[in-house]
Amino acid sequence: xxxxxxxxxxxxxxxxxxxxxxxxxxxxxxxxxxxxxxxxxxxxxxxxxxxxxxxxxxxxxxxxxxxxxxxxxxxxxxxxxxxxxxxxxxxxxxxxxxxxxxxxxxxxxxxxxxxxxxxxxxxxxxxxxxxxxxxxxxxxxxxxxxxxxxxxxxxxxxxxxxxxxxxxxxxxxxxxxxxxxxxxxxxxxxxxxxxxxxxxxxxxxxxxxxxxxxxxxxxxxxxxxxxxxxxxxxxxxxxxxxxxxxxxxxxxxxxxxxxxxxxxxxxxxxxxxxxxxxxxxxxxxxxxxxxxxxxxxxxxxxxxxxxxxxxxxxxxxxxxxxxxxxxxxxxxxxxxxxxxxxxxxxxxxxxxxxxxxxxxxxxxxxxxx
Amino acid sequence: xxxxxxxxxxxxxxxxxxxxxxxxxxxxxxxxxxxxxxxxxxxxxxxxxxxxxxxxxxxxxxxxxxxxxxxxxxxxxxxxxxxxxxxxxxxxxxxxxxxxxxxxxxxxxxxxxxxxxxxxxxxxxxxxxxxxxxxxxxxxxxxxxxxxxxxxxxxxxxxxxxxxxxxxxxxxxxxxxxxxxxxxxxxxxxxxxxxxxxxxxxxxxxxxxxxxxxxxxxxxxxxxxxxxxxxxxxxxxxxxxxxxxxxxxxxxxxxxxxxxxxxxxxxxxxxxxxxxxxxxxxxxxxxxxxxxxxxxxxxxxxxxxxxxxxxxxxxxxxxxxxxxxxxxxxxxxxxxxxxxxxxxxxxxxxxxxxxxxxxxxxxxxxxxxxxxxxxxxxxxxxxxxxxxxxxxxxxxxxxxxxxxxxxxxxxxxxxxxxxxxxxxxxxxxxxxxxxxxxxxxxxxxxxxxxxxxxxxxxxxxxxxxxxxxxxxx
Numbered sequence: 066x067x068x069x070x071x072x073x074x075x076x077x078x079x080x081x082x083x084x085x086x087x088x089x090x091x092x093x094x095x096x097x098x099x100x101x102x103x104x105x106x107x108x109x110x111x112x113x114x115x116x117x118x119x120x121x122x123x124x125x126x127x128x129x130x131x132x133x134x135x136x137x138x139x140x141x142x143x144x145x146x147x148x149x150x151x152x153x154x155x156x157x158x159x160x161x162x163x164x165x166x167x168x169x170x171x172x173x174x175x176x177x178x179x180x181x182x183x184x185x186x187x188x189x190x191x192x193x194x195x196x197x198x199x200x201x202x203x204x205x206x207x208x209x210x211x212x213x214x215x216x217x218x219x220x221x222x223x224x225x226x227x228x229x230x231x232x233x234x235x236x237x238x239x240x241x242x243x244x245x246x247x248x249x250x251x252x253x254x255x256x257x258x259x260x261x262x263x264x265x266x267x268x269x270x271x272x273x274x275x276x277x278x279x280x281x282x283x284x285x286x287x288x289x290x291x292x293x294x295x296x297x298x299x300x301x302x303x304x305x306x307x308x309x310x311x312x313x314x315x316x317x318x319x320x321x322x323x324x325x326x327x328x329x330x331x332x333x334x335x336x337x338x339x340x341x342x343x344x345x346x347x348x349x350x351x352x353x354x355x356x357x358x359x360x361x362x363x364x365x366x367x368x369x370x371x372x373x374x375x376x377x378x379x380x381x382x383x384x385x386x387x388x389x390x391x392x393x394x395x396x397x398x399x400x401x402x403x404x405x406x407x408x409x410x411x412x413x414x415x416x417x418x419x420x421x422x423x424x425x426x427x428x429x430x431x432x433x434x
Numbered sequence: 435x436x437x438x439x440x441x442x443x444x445x446x447x448x449x450x451x452x453x454x455x456x457x458x459x460x461x462x463x464x465x466x467x468x469x470x471x472x473x474x475x476x477x478x479x480x481x482x483x484x485x486x487x488x489x490x491x492x493x494x495x496x497x498x499x500x501x502x503x504x505x506x507x508x509x510x511x512x513x514x515x516x517x518x519x520x521x522x523x524x525x526x527x528x529x530x531x532x533x534x535x536x537x538x539x540x541x542x543x544x545x546x547x548x549x550x551x552x553x554x555x556x557x558x559x560x561x562x563x564x565x566x567x568x569x570x571x572x573x574x575x576x577x578x579x580x581x582x583x584x585x586x587x588x589x590x591x592x593x594x595x596x597x598x599x600x601x602x603x604x605x606x607x608x609x610x611x612x613x614x615x616x617x618x619x620x621x622x623x624x625x626x627x628x629x630x631x632x633x634x635x636x637x638x639x640x641x642x643x644x645x646x647x648x649x650x651x652x653x654x655x656x657x658x659x660x661x662x663x664x665x666x667x668x669x670x671x672x673x674x675x676x677x678x679x680x681x682x683x684x685x686x687x688x689x690x691x692x693x694x695x696x697x698x699x700x701x702x703x704x705x706x707x708x709x710x711x712x713x714x715x716x717x718x719x720x721x722x723x724x725x726x727x728x729x730x731x732x733x734x735x736x737x738x739x740x741x742x743x744x745x746x747x748x749x750x751x752x753x754x755x756x757x758x759x760x761x762x763x764x765x766x767x768x769x770x771x772x773x774x775x776x777x778x779x780x781x782x783x784x785x786x787x788x789x790x791x792x793x794x795x796x797x798x799x800x801x802x803x804x805x806x807x808x809x810x811x812x813x814x815x816x817x818x819x820x821x822x823x824x825x826x827x828x829x830x831x832x833x834x835x836x837x838x839x840x841x842x843x844x845x846x847x848x849x850x851x852x853x854x855x856x857x858x859x860x861x862x863x864x865x866x867x868x869x870x871x872x873x874x875x876x877x878x879x880x881x882x883x884x885x886x887x888x889x890x891x892x893x894x895x896x897x898x899x900x901x902x903x904x905x906x907x
Contacts, residue, residue: 075606078573101606103577106569114572117518128605149606347507377511379519381789392519392573394511 071137072165073264074099074156075149076125078116078393080141080261082239084123085113085422087265090246094264097135098125099156101149117375117393118422128152139168140193141261144175154183161189169193170260172272197260197269204271204294213286219293220335221304226434227336227366229308229327231356232315234391235342235374240421241307242267244340247431254301256292258309268295270309274329281329288333306330312341312360315380324363331364338434339366340421344378344391345399350406353418370430372421373406375399396420435474436499438847439464440885444893449885451849453494453777456889460486499778499844504836506783512833515792516824521574522794523567524582524807525596527589528554529799533616533658536649537685539719539810540584546810546862547719554589555799559820560596563797566820568603577604580612582796582807587619590627597631612636614683616650617662625669629676636681637662639705641695649687666704677708684712684757689725692733696757711760718858718873719810738762742890766891769884772851784836784843785852786877790817790829805832809857814865831865832856838867839874848881 073080076098087094098112105127106114112125138160144153157179160167169176180190228241238257242265245255255262258270271291274284296304308330310322330336341356353371360366375394382390399420406418419426436451446464449456463486470478474496479487490496508515529551531540539547564579571577579600581593593613600609610632617637628635639662640646647657670677682705686695699706714734717724741762743749772785788805796804798811801820809815817832818824835856836843843849858873859865 077606102602103568103604103607104572106572108569117514129602152605377514379515382793390519390574392511392515394514398514 070095070097070135071139071168071264072097072099072135073139073141074128075104075141075143075153076100076112076115077104077143079143079238079259081112081115081118082236082242083139083141083261083264085118085121086239086242086246088121088123090249091265096123096139098123099128100125101152102127102129117395119396128156134163135165137166137168139170139261139264141170142172142175142259144171144179150179150182153179157183157185161185161192167193168264169195170197170263171195172260173198195260195263197263200263200268200298201271204291207294208287208290210283210286213290218286218289218333221292221296223296223301224303224337225334226303226305226338226340226369227308227330228305228340228342229312229360229366230342231312232344232378233311233321234378234389235344235376236372236422237307237340237342238262240340240342240372241305243421243427244431245303245305247427248303248305251303252299252301253303253305254295254299255305256295256307258307268299270307274309274326281325284329285332288329292334306334306336312356312364327360327364327366331366336364336366338369340370340372341368342372342374344376345373345394345402346378346380347402353406368417369434370419370421371417372419373399373403374420374422396423435496436845436847436849437495438882438885439467440882440889442886442889442893447885447889448490448495449847450495450497451778451847451851452497452500454773454850455493455495456773456885457490457493457495459490463487463490494777499849501778501780501782501844501849503781504783504834504840504843505781506787506833506836507781508789509830509833512789512792512829513826515789516826516829517570518573520567520570520792520795521576522578522580523563524580524794524796525560525563526555526582526584526796526798526807527560527586527592527596528584530554530588531584531616532588532618532653533585534651534653534655536651537687537715537717537720537722539716542721543719543810544721546812546814546860548811550584553799555592557592557595559797559799559801560592561599562801562820564596564600564603566797566823574607576608576610578610578612578794580614580794580807582614585616585619586613587615587624590619590624594627597627597633601631610634614638616658617665618652618658620665620669622668622672625673625676629673632679634679634681635676636683636711637666638683638685639698640685640687641690641698642701645687645690645695648690649685663702663704670704681709681711684710686712686714686734687724688714688730688734689727690730691727692730692737696733696737699756709760710757712757713761734758742887745891765884765887769888772884773888778850782849783834784846784849784854786854786858787833787835787856790832790856791824805856810860812860813863814860815856835859835865835870838865838870842871842874846878848878851881851884852877853880 071094073083073096076084077100084096084098087096104115110124111120112123113119113121171179176193226244228237230237238259241255241257242262245253245267255267256270257267260269263269271288273279274288309326312324312327314320314323339360357368360368375396377392377394379390379392403418403420419430421427421430438449440447440449446459446461447456448459463483466483529548531550534541540550586593597611612634614636640650643659646659650658652658684695715724737758741758745766790805794806796807797820798804802816803818803820804811804815805817817828838859854870854873854877859870861869
């Protein structure tokens with residue numbers, strides 16, 4: 066590590082894309098991944114180990130073992146839970162002591178909890194910079210429901226790409242950011258469902274869509290106006306939006322948000338291209354054909370591509386303990402699955418299967434747009 | 435044919451494994467099928483039954499088995515699941531125990547299981563086991579470490595060192611601990627440590643003093659009840675948070691009086707608010723088989739029935755004690771899930787086996803890895819060791835234990851509801867089809883009861899109001 070580096074803490078599989086994307090699109094960023102001890106394997110020091118992707122040639126470090134000699138600390142959204150707050154506080158205190166600047170990707174609630182637990186003075190807390198929170202605050206400075214009365218929903222004239230996942234958790238944030246970064250010459254902007262991506266200049270998803278104090282109609286209006294705001298401030302020509310949560314319920318006990326956020330987004334904006342992310346669970350083509358039909362009927366999304374991630378969802382655990390359980394497969398298994406699903410002799414949906422984290426397959430996908 | 439006939443107080447039913455469906459049938463059809471040994475062909479069906487048989491066939495009953503080959507659906511995924519997704523480690527910290535319970539498989543057994551010994555785990559082995567868990571759990575957000583014996587508290591110092599190391603190693607993840615103990619060694623120091631590190635306890639108490647002391651004795655043959663009760667009282671007074679998480683495990687001895695056992699929470703208020711799990715003593719590995727007293731069996735099933743009436747909303751809980759509630763509720767949930775499944779695929783696997791190593795793995799004092807703490811520590815159940823890792827071929831063969839009896843299983847109505855896990859195919863050195871078949875009758879009986887209880891629960895709901903009138907409850 067050197068004085069110009071930026072530490073990303075904690076880096077789990079959820080933050081790994083920041084390292085991967087920064088390497089391609091912001092090579093001077095010099096992000097150093099630091100993780101909790103539990104995610105560090107001394108035998109596999111490449112950060113790619115976190116989700117079993119191909120080697121990135123970036124080493125990662127355990128929290129117990131790092132030296133915080135860096136220009137900046139990025140405190141990511143994985144910090145907030147009560148299980149790891151002790152370790153986070155130790156890292157934050159060390160950063161303050163070393164006069165390292167702190168860029169916070171935490172929500173206001175998570176930040177408050179951290180400040181209280183760490184017993185930080187107001188001067189110390191003010192050192193936390195957060196562009197994600199700032200954008201949302203600025204939007205609310207400009208928006209009131211009263212002003213909206215009598216107006217129509219905003220209909221953007223630029224192409225809108227939406228990226229959603231059947232079950233949740235399948236690289237959709239990374240793909241959203243990746244499409245926008247790849248299309249930066251076309252002035253693309255991305256709205257990603259994680260504040261972490263603000264370090265890659267992506268905009269955060271409007272968090273009030275999860276709040277209970279707004280009706281569905283109000284959420285649609287808010288999201289619609291937020292999209293308008295982002296288009297205006299970014300002056301973008303293409304907008305890429307991640308759909309939070311899953312598209313369908315997993316079963317009768319694990320409801321997976323019932324696809325409500327996909328519905329809200331479909332009412333807030335017309336989607337031109339839809340990328341559907343899937344786990345790698347041996348689903349057959351009929352299953353995907355049904356999903357394509359479902360999202361078309363329910364949300365009016367026309368599926369442009371299906372991304373098969375290397376994430377295997379353990380349905381047995383989901384059913385029995387009501388808890389997401391993911392295991393990351395090696396990519397060769399994913400490629401085999403894609404080959405099995407793709408039948409090039411047939412048309413339409415058959416050429417839609419990709420692993421979009423693969424540069425070559427991503428280029429083919431972009432050309433198809 | 436993959437169907438099975440069941441009768442309840444309310445009517446006759448047929449279950450078909452191919453479509454995983456239960457249908458109410460007429461008594462005539464039930465009688466006809468029974469007489470013809472469940473064989474259906476167009477010629478032997480009498481005219482007056484044809485319409486009903488055709489209706490059942492229309493929804494998929496009485497077809498040839500869909501499944502042609504047994505392969506567990508996770509066979510091709512198990513290698514990376516074990517590489518990255520394991521989450522629970524059970525550590526056998528000692529093979530020693532200060533009790534000599536008469537039904538304990540370590541006190542006496544039929545040959546495959548070890549006996550009590552002075553072997554204990556050293557810290558180096560515990561450390562390696564934690565390292566092994568750490569290396570194989572990167573994708574698991576939650577980690578559970580359980581301490582098992584013998585009596586694990588004989589090795590309290592080792593437990594303490596292991597917990598300290600685990601907390602360092604697994605920082606950033608939710609980590610929980612469990613200990614299954616006989617409850618006799620709960621000193622202030624132990625309780626203090628458990629309370630600080632949020633270690634959940636399960637203590638075995640088999641009933642009130644006279645029942646408990648019949649089987650659960652110290653090495654010197656003295657009863658253990660008073661010692662345990664004192665410790666639980668102390669815990670309740672000085673460590674109320676720890677006390678609230680305590681689970682009581684009752685091993686039901688069917689040669690005793692069920693009502694006496696069930697009176698435990700009434701006789702001793704210390705047990706009244708605790709979670710109680712109860713199950714009949716497992717005598718599978720035991721040299722001494724259970725003796726069932728008629729009175730016990732009658733009261734046991736009567737209380738089960740009352741539980742089902744409670745679930746159906748027919749009677750309120752004051753009519754039943756809570757000794758069987760957890761057992762019935764978890765069985766009920768399991769059965770509900772079993773009936774959620776759809777049509778059987780061409781390649782499938784019978785119910786029963788868990789995914790060896792993935793949900794939990796058991797490490798003995800020497801560092802050998804077994805499927806879980808409930809199996810014999812035999813070569814057949816061993817799935818590796820902490821120095822060389824999981825033996826994948828062994829794991830796959832245990833996962834596909836149904837292949838041992840493939841032909842019979844493919845034609846069995848209990849295929850999906852089977853409870854025959856790898857434990858019941860333990861031939862000592864290797865897996866044994868003979869052993870598996872020995873358990874087959876018991877597994878079928880359990881499957882029959884599962885279907886019967888499922889129907890009963892739904893029947894109770896349907897008949898709630900008419901029965902209310904009749905029974906005047």
